[in-house]
Amino acid sequence: MAGLPLLAPHAAPQPMLHVWRGSALGANAELQLHHPDPAEARRLIRDSLDEVARLERQLSLYQPDSALLRLNRDGALAAPPFDLLRLLAEAARFHALTDGAFDVTVQPLWDLYAGHFARAGADPAGPPAEAVAAALDRVGQHRIHLDADQITLRPGTAITLNGIAQGYVTDRVVERLRANGITQALVDMGEARALGGHPMGDAWQVGLEDPAAPGQIAETIPLRNRAVATSGGYGTRFDAAGRFNHIFDPADGRSSWRYAAISVIAPDATTADALSTAFSLLPPERVAELARQAGVTVHVARTDGTRVILA
Template identity: 35%
Template sequence: MVLAGVLSGCGSGDSLERFDGPTMGSHYSIQYVRHTAGPDPKTVQAEVENILAEVDRQFSTYRSDSDIERFNASPANSCQPMPGPVLELIRVGEQLSAQSDGSFDLTVEPLLNLWGFGPQSRAEKVPTAEALTLVRQRVGHGHLRIDDDRLCKDAAVEVDFNSIAAGYAVDRIAARLQALGIDSYLAEATGELKAVGRKPDGSAWRIALEEPRDDRQVAERVIEVNGYGVSTSGDYRRYFEQDGVRYSHAFDARTGAPVLHNLASVTVIHPSALMADGLSTLLLILGPERGWDYAQKQGIGVFFVLRDGNRFVSRTNDAFERISGGKTQ
């Protein structure tokens, strides 16, 4: 889900620090400009990995001891104390759900499992109408309620933060790097990223956006980023086909089914990596017309890639071109 990679473009005299590693079932990478009096690189890496470990403990749906999985395992009409970040992201999810008329929803995990895309799924297949009706009774942000420091539910809903947790982690990392006196960096986790400042040679951080192909990674567009988070959501990595129909992991919670439009991917540029992450998913769900209109109305910088028969066509708005410095490829 997101970006093909980062183009370093380093010239003579560069003094970039780099480190990376596994996280959230995927990968993270950090590049930053180290000042002479700056912290030791091992200290920086330890700080970053502490944040990622905390995010995993709180939000992972792939470990039974995470805060959110303990909540997911609890019955209807129950409450559990939750750390502040979990409640914060529940509120973000509520905002995105309201703005999409319920199409975006954090409680789609039972649907993901039913269709074969979730952590508890058995096989990728179109479910029966009866099974879908049953599961949809356990989906809907309206079943959640925050009571002081507790998260409550009136149905057996299960929360999945995969559409916003990585962006949140990137914002946390960016804030920590700034607190450590690091003012030029590119922080990336599972493809969500934020770039601030410039490299030692004065050049911009350049990001390669991936063309939505199933067979290999191809750079569709290269952009320059400074002070923004970037996120791409697409339907081309996780999908299955049945009876000639392509079903992806992008779900419309109102229908309980994957979206079937021709919007293949959406890239969002936003000051917050968290909001870029959530909005790229929201716009992918809304589709090429509703999503475009929403982005235009809200002034969100977007890059759409649409299927047109056997080829792809791209579309960007003025906000995207302004923020990314125009076309660089």
């Protein structure tokens, strides 16, 4: 799951810039598009939200009876919907690219830590080692079998798409807007992607959140025909002391505090989302190597408060 990009406003509102704000996949969401016809702009916004709703019925962990929830519940899903199948195939590709750091099967670890700290008098040191080991036995990309006719999980395995789905939904909305002739828009369904530039002629401005002061902007970046996603353990902490977060390492089952936050600027939001999640677990030299290989730029917020750019 990512830290939400903060959309930095321009100096003055534009009469042909139409804005919607709401929520998608459990996160704050925003859509800004430039169009001379207000009625057509409203239609395009409704069309975009219909697409988001359609995808939520497939990919959400929060919507009752979504395709993903049924897959996790039953261990198999016959005739899987196209977007779920496509996104799981993308997840497998990012798993291979990142040496296994990106892994959508870490949901058993989420369940373990959330359940542990929800109990009164929970051990502040976290779940016992044997419980972590048992959860890890149910984690691994190899435990998913993908087929056009059926998706199958090995017993005990469950999937979370929180590290990639918001980016994927953002990309699908951008595709629909582009197909309808929109050339200037900023779509943020949990991760942000710019279509063209801002109507005022410059790039869209997106603020990267300060992990030490959530809700505040630490750095503003220009975005034009690119996407940005941020991951950081500060976004979801399981315990009051803040020692345990949702960035799980599939290698050892522990939370990662290697960085305060990682932001990835990429050609599309799916890539930015997945890589920001995976890079949160990898050492800087490997992050830099993979960033060059993937053609992305990485903004690193270190735990000591300093920031660095890797490209």
